[in-house]
Amino acid sequence: MKLRSRTIVATILVLFTLTWLIPRTRNSRTSTSLPGSSSRKQQHPGLSIKEYGLVGPRFYEYGDKVDVIVNKVESDLTHFSFGYYDLHFTCPPSNNVKALPLTFSDILLGNKKWESDYKLSFGKDEDCVRLCDRKTYAEGKKQAHELIKQDYVVQWLTDKELPGATTYLSTIDQKKYYSSGFPLGHYDQETGETYINNHVMLVIRYHTNDQGKHTIVGFEVYPKSVSDYHCPGASKNYQPYKIDPTNEEIEYIPFTYSVYWREDLKVDWKHRWNFFINAGELKESTSNQFHWITLANGLVVTSFLLLIVITILKKQETDGSIITQLAGEWLKSRVPLNFQLNLLVSMGIHFLFTTLGTLIISCSLNQSHSIGNSVITCALFFFISGSFTSSFVGVLLEGQASSQRLLYHSVFFGSTLPCVTLFIVLILNNILKANDAVNTIPQNVILLSFAVYFALCIPISIIGGKCAARLFKMKTTNNFLKKFQLTEMSNRDVRPVYVDSKNSTPFLLSNPIAITFIFGLIPFALIYVELLFAYKSLWLQKTTLYYLYGFLLGNILIVCTCICLQSIIGCYVHLHYGNDSLSFKWNNIFGKILEACHSWRWKAFHMGGAVAWYLEIYSIFYLIFVAKYRDFISSFLFVCYSTFFNILCWTAFGSLSYLCSLWFIGKMNEFNKEK
Numbered sequence: 001m002k003l004r005s006r007t008i009v010a011t012i013l014v015l016f017t018l019t020w021l022i023p024r025t026r027n028s029r030t031s032t033s034l035p036g037s038s039s040r041k042q043q044h045p046g047l048s049i050k051e052y053g054l055v056g057p058r059f060y061e062y063g064d065k066v067d068v069i070v071n072k073v074e075s076d077l078t079h080f081s082f083g084y085y086d087l088h089f090t091c092p093p094s095n096n097v098k099a100l101p102l103t104f105s106d107i108l109l110g111n112k113k114w115e116s117d118y119k120l121s122f123g124k125d126e127d128c129v130r131l132c133d134r135k136t137y138a139e140g141k142k143q144a145h146e147l148i149k150q151d152y153v154v155q156w157l158t159d160k161e162l163p164g165a166t167t168y169l170s171t172i173d174q175k176k177y178y179s180s181g182f183p184l185g186h187y188d189q190e191t192g193e194t195y196i197n198n199h200v201m202l203v204i205r206y207h208t209n210d211q212g213k214h215t216i217v218g219f220e221v222y223p224k225s226v227s228d229y230h231c232p233g234a235s236k237n238y239q240p241y242k243i244d245p246t247n248e249e250i251e252y253i254p255f256t257y258s259v260y261w262r263e264d265l266k267v268d269w270k271h272r273w274n275f276f277i278n279a280g281e282l283k284e285s286t287s288n289q290f291h292w293i294t295l296a297n298g299l300v301v302t303s304f305l306l307l308i309v310i311t312i313l314k315k316q317e318t319d320g321s322i323i324t325q326l327a328g329e330w331l332k333s334r335v336p337l338n339f340q341l342n343l344l345v346s347m348g349i350h351f352l353f354t355t356l357g358t359l360i361i362s363c364s365l366n367q368s369h370s371i372g373n374s375v376i377t378c379a380l381f382f383f384i385s386g387s388f389t390s391s392f393v394g395v396l397l398e399g400q401a402s403s404q405r406l407l408y409h410s411v412f413f414g415s416t417l418p419c420v421t422l423f424i425v426l427i428l429n430n431i432l433k434a435n436d437a438v439n440t441i442p443q444n445v446i447l448l449s450f451a452v453y454f455a456l457c458i459p460i461s462i463i464g465g466k467c468a469a470r471l472f473k474m475k476t477t478n479n480f481l482k483k484f485q486l487t488e489m490s491n492r493d494v495r496p497v498y499v500d501s502k503n504s505t506p507f508l509l510s511n512p513i514a515i516t517f518i519f520g521l522i523p524f525a526l527i528y529v530e531l532l533f534a535y536k537s538l539w540l541q542k543t544t545l546y547y548l549y550g551f552l553l554g555n556i557l558i559v560c561t562c563i564c565l566q567s568i569i570g571c572y573v574h575l576h577y578g579n580d581s582l583s584f585k586w587n588n589i590f591g592k593i594l595e596a597c598h599s600w601r602w603k604a605f606h607m608g609g610a611v612a613w614y615l616e617i618y619s620i621f622y623l624i625f626v627a628k629y630r631d632f633i634s635s636f637l638f639v640c641y642s643t644f645f646n647i648l649c650w651t652a653f654g655s656l657s658y659l660c661s662l663w664f665i666g667k668m669n670e671f672n673k674e675k
Contacts, residue, residue, distance in 0.1 A: 058216075065122075068202075070154075079437075080432075090134065097117060100115065108376055108441070110439030120259055130255075145194045148194050151187075153166075163178075163181065165180055177276075199232070199257065204218070216272075218264065218267070226239075227240060241254075294551075294555065301522060305569065316671050317671055348655030349390050359552060375549075390464070391462070392464040527559050540626060563607075567657035571604060608654045
């Protein structure tokens with residue numbers, strides 16, 4: 001046992017190294033390899049980690065070189081993004097600049113980071129700098145016209161992770177807000193003419209701390225379309241540069257920029273991301289109140305359900321009834337499609353472990369200004385290590401088995417979700433490649449993912465199954481396993497004799513559609529508000545930053561608790577109606593499916609997973625009425641991603657509901673044995 005414990009600890013340490021330390025090491029090498037980023041500017045010795053969090057600021061002195069990193073162009077109207085230097089109408093990189101190494105998070109996000117030829121010196125204004133005269137062919141002009149027409153925005157970065165932003169002034173609270181990126185150009189809907197933004201005015205805002213050190217707190221980009229080589233500044237006396245896609249002649253598009261440095265006395269480095277939050281749609285106080293009210297409503301509903309469950313348990317503990325007798329028979333009843341049910345439960349536990357673990361760590365990293373990359377890194381770590389949890393639960397539910405079947409069960413329960421995920425990602429990635437998209441995952445990354453699957457996920461799954469088997473053997477001496485009776489079902493074709501009940505199962509508990517409507521409504525209502533913010537950031541406005549990880553975690557925990565309590569109440573009501581299942585003469589898959597639809601175990605699973613059907617309906621509604629996709633592939637990818645996510649939610653919430661129902665039925669059986 002000690003050897004196995006050491007193996008588990010060593011495996012966890014290896015996982016932590018692969019998914020956490022390596023990406024951060026690569027980031028460090030990237031930052032130190034950039035000019036003007038020497039180690040003396042990274043951290044001041046008089047400043048502690050407590051002041052700035054896990055990631056410290058980069059300090060600058062007057063005259064230090066500040067790097068502008070060009071990334072990609074993307075649009076809210078389509079799924080396709082393009083590298084900035086892959087465009088046929090922008091200034092190409094000179095021989096002195098090179099592509100930056102990408103982390104796994106960058107690859108998943110489709111980033112194409114490059115150094116640039118924009119020369120910035122800290123504190124030094126530049127009224128007008130001529131970057132290049134881009135020789136543009138007809139193909140480039142057509143590409144520019146199509147991208148500008150689809151509202152593509154340009155993503156640049158400075159100070160490692162701070163996006164170049166478009167500045168807005170809210171009409172609600174009259175405050176300034178940022179939106180990541182700036183428009184590639186302007187398309188006139190009335191005339192059908194296209195204008196390219198070939199001049200940018202860069203306003204870098206910096207803050208000086210008490211030690212006299214300077215940090216960058218804002219990167220504002222003001223793009224303009226200028227017909228000639230001069231920089232207009234604040235003047236409006238200039239003509240825009242028109243792009244004519246029908247003109248086959250070669251054109252030389254002038255690209256210029258200006259730089260202005262402005263000190264900001266109110267905003268320090270720790271709060272520089274606040275401008276990206278909320279986007280000015282609601283007052284900050286109103287937005288926070290909105291989320292707190294949602295949490296309060298969830299707590300009230302959950303408390304009411306908890307009171308009902310406590311009342312049920314107290315009543316059955318003191319009063320003898322047919323309910324406790326029937327619970328014992330239910331535990332021993334035959335389970336249709338038992339292996340498939342346990343597989344879904346293990347996949348749900350795997351996804352739930354990944355989601356909750358990622359959100360918990362993300363909430364603790366709110367001081368880390370690379371929060372987006374941190375979320376993906378944490379998700380990868382928990383996704384791999386979750387194979388242990390899912391295998392452990394699946395083998396424990398499946399019960400005692402031979403060593404050969406134990407190995408089979410361990411791998412199947414622990415590694416199915418990673419395998420299915422890789423398979424779906426591979427298919428969708430090939431669809432993107434077939435449509436000449438550049439934001440695809442490289443082939444070597446996919447091969448590396450499969451290597452990680454075989455090298456880590458499968459061994460971790462086997463370890464989880466072995467631990468579950470050892471725990472199962474301790475059943476006779478372990479009080480917990482005695483109370484939580486997982487594997488007392490019978491695999492015989494003959495059913496046990498049920499306690500008679502004069503009442504037939506009502507329609508609301510026998511029809512899957514009715515179960516979906518009743519048990520999915522309350523959880524969906526509780527998570528709806530956070531769903532709005534998450535979908536908006538993920539699909540509708542990709543330039544907005546999602547930051548409400550704390551509220552999202554709180555709402556998910558409340559929803560999980562609500563689902564558990566609902567399933568217990570549903571099972572208790574169902575126990576009043578006797579026989580939980582019907583007999584079907586068809587000894588085939590259709591007969592087993594019909595039998596499973598009437599089994600209390602599958603009903604318990606469906607009670608929790610019912611909210612996923614609401615999520616799927618909302619996703620379809622969002623695609624039709626809210627999202628603005630103009631091409632079939634983007635809509636198809638939206639349906640694929642959202643449906644796969646909702647299926648995972650179905651398994652996650654269903655597994656919670658099933659395990660809680662199993663605990664409740666075991667508790668009722670325990671009361672019956674005591675009497």
